[in-house]
Amino acid sequence: MSVAAPAPQATEDRPAPPPVVPLLRRWRPHLVVAVIALGLALYVTHGLWRQPYTRTLGENVGDQAFFEWVLAYGVHLLRAGGDPFFTTMMNAPLGVNLAANTSITVDAILFAPLTILAGPQVTFATILTLNLAGSAFAWYLFLNRWVTRNRAAAAIGGLFCGFAPGFVSHANGHLNWTSGWIAPLVLWWLLKLTEDGRWLRNGVVLGVILGCGFTIAAEGLFFTALAGGVFVIAWSVPRAHRAQARRALPTMLAGLGVAALVAFALLAYPLYMHFAGPQTFAGTGFNQRHYAEDVAAYFSYSDRTLAAKVGLGNNLAANSTEQTSFFGMPLMILIVAAFVLLWRRADPGRRATLLALAITGGLFMVISYGPRLRILGHETDVPLPYALLQRLPLFDAALPLRFSLVLVGVFGVVLAMLADLLLDRADGPNPAHTPVAAALAFSLLPLFPLPLLTTERAPEPEFISSGHWKQYVPEGGTLTALPFATNVAADAQRWQAYTMARGGRQFRIPDGYFLGPDVGGAGEKGRIGAVPRPTDWLFLRASLYGYVPQLTNWDRATSRADFEYWGIDAVFLPAEITGSHGMLRHTAVELTATELLGAPERVDDVLVWRIRPGVDPIDR
Structure with missing residues (x-):
């Protein structure tokens, strides 16, 4: 309010207060999306729920056994004490550095009561289901807050992000990678760092999120931090945002400093254990050249999609758990067309956002190809940028093809923008939107997920x-x-x-x-x-x-x-x-x-x- 505005007359009627909307009514759309996301997650994981004690994921028995062990170790920590990041219970007599493994420590502690009550088998199925549903819902809330006010458009983008082929593929055993809700949560508070006067609070919250996220999905957190940094820099450079970025820079740097201090306080010991503790190691136990994305994989379909059920599957992935892109030809074409359509209708500010998204997606796509170009299952001699990154700390422990998961978030934002455009009726119905809506449905329908495959496992003796x-x-x-x-x-x-x-x-x-x-x-x-x-x-x-x-x-x-x-x-x-x-x-x-x-x-x-x-x- 301007202090130069004239005061109202004493006899003037005061404006009526805005109507109070009941809390349930305000949250009803959110609850609908949450129920849909949970229903889809239960549908994907229902094979485990039928017999959690005698069935296991058919495509990745070993990883499920590892995560069940970690969940049980969380109970052991609470009852008998010990080091959350190192154990001699396994690999006697040397022990195992859990900080250098995907030990999901926070989940193991939080869900310990359920593990005690029902066993790690049920806890595993519970976390897997909640991860898928929570990822979709978290992306929906993020898109609804930062990208579009149209809740239906945000729901389309959110459900795509939560149940994209790459994340359904990782649901074959990976409780760390299915924790896709970490990315929108981190990005939410990263963007909130620009708020004036709240750098301390927002920095503390972001630091706590980073500290907890490291013990749940360290590799995914690394990718999110990289992608967030690339996007913010690319968004700040164009003239449309330059002045706004310059004003927000001191506040954001202050918040990032606080976040770094809080995260370091929480992670000092686990980071020491990760990089210098007993039984740590350099790089990864997997061949990075083998776990690199094939160029053709982006235009193909993964095993657990409706398209694969009708015979459009492929064998371009390292294994069925690492089908990380596999968006299909129609969606790849639609994303390019959506960029063009949105660009033509956008103001300079929105164009800068689209440019930042394109730069982020393009960069991570190239990184996902690994050190050498691979096409249709054949590795060529063409070197790629990852050949320069693969020996750097953190990059040496990452699998290149997983960088393509960043494009799930990029595509989700673009799909939400496109749906927002199609659902906008401010200027009345637009006949040109009908074929675009049909193309959207045609692109997403083949990606509808299929339930995870399960198989019998030996019962507990x-x-x-x-x-x-x-x-x-x-x-x-x-x-x-x-x-x-x-x-x-x-x-x-x-x-x-x-x-x-x-x-x-x-x-x-x-x-x-x-x-x-x-x-x-x-x-x-x-x-x-x-x-x-x-x-x-x-x-x-x-x-x-x-x-x-x-x-x-x-x-x-x-x-x-x-x-x-x-x-x-x-x-x-x-x-x-x-x-x-x-x-x-x-x-x-x-x-x-x-x-x-x-x-x-x-x-x-x-x-x-x-x-x-x-x-x-x-x-x-």
Whole structure:
């Protein structure tokens, strides 16, 4: 209000106050979108909900087992204490650096009551479902606040972001990457840093979000920070926003400084553990050239879409969990056409926003191609910018194809803008909008998600659930199922997770599915799982291929040394062994173990071989 405005006459009627809209009425559209998002998420994950204790994700058994273990470890932390970012419960005797893994620590602590009540299997399905629904709803709120006031347009963009092919693909086991709600939350408070007089409050909130986000989805947070920085810089350069950016710069820098201090205070120890702690490693255990996006993948369809159901699938991804772009040809054409249409109708300010979106999307698309150009499954000799980035800190631990997930947010913003234009009736209906609306529907319908595939998994042995295992392992001892836990046979890790969720005395396991250093210890190049020893391969080979070797005295001496290194007290063999694509070969493992360790004991529903000081079964 201007102080130079004339005062009203004393006899003048005061303006009527605006009508009070009931809270439920104001939130009704939001609730509708939330219910739709939750319904879609339950539809996608319903295979897990039918039998959460005996079914697992068919395309990524190992990652589900790892995250169930992390959720159970959260219960163990609350009950017995310990380090949230390092554990010796797995990979005995060396331990695992959880800060360098996707340990979702905040989720594990927050959902610990549910894990205690229903087990990590139900907690896993719950978080996965809420992540998908929450991502769609968070993007809807973000778009409704910062992009369009048309709630229907925001809902279209939000539901696309939450259930885009890349995120449904990552729902095959990745609780970290399905936490797509982190991106709009971070971007929301990044934009709020420009508010005058609130830099301290907004900076503190952003710092807390960054601190929590690091322990839920560190890689996604890194991508979000990069994309947010690129967008803000690209948005600030054009003349239309230059003056506004100059005015907001001091406030934003002050807020960013506060956010950095708060985040550093929260993350000082986990960052130290991540980069310099025990059992840390350099790079990643995955080949970055293999996990790079194919140019043709952007124009193709992923396995879990309606298009794939009618035969339009492909084999351009590294695996079914990494189908990160796969937007389809119609949507790619529509996005380009939408940019042109919106540009022609936009004022200079909106054009600057579109330009920033185009720069951000284009840059991350090129980065996703990895160090060398790949077309239709063939890697060419054409070098790309990622060849210069892949050895830099953080970039060396990222998988290039995942950078394409940034385009989900870019496309979501563009789709919301386009829908806003189509739904705008200020100037009356526009016949030209009809074909554009049809193109929008034609582009999005093939991307409608299909439910995640699930498969049977071995049930928890009574030997574990009854607690009879305690008769074979002392306090702090080591016990394992056969074969030893790996990404392709993770049952031993699952059985330990279920005991941690129940509380009480625990046991350690050798090996496990995690990321750790290669030969040489901390600081070495990363690898998947523990550095293998001969006895690992002995049992894994039997379970995967059914190979039963003729053991020699050298084999027995080597296994004796391996058991001593691990400090194993006993090993056991359940009736079934879950593998990556079905049950593994039980008989071959039993024959190998009997040849090596002698006759087993039958305890409940498992076979047990004692290994303890003074009683060496290899010599029996």
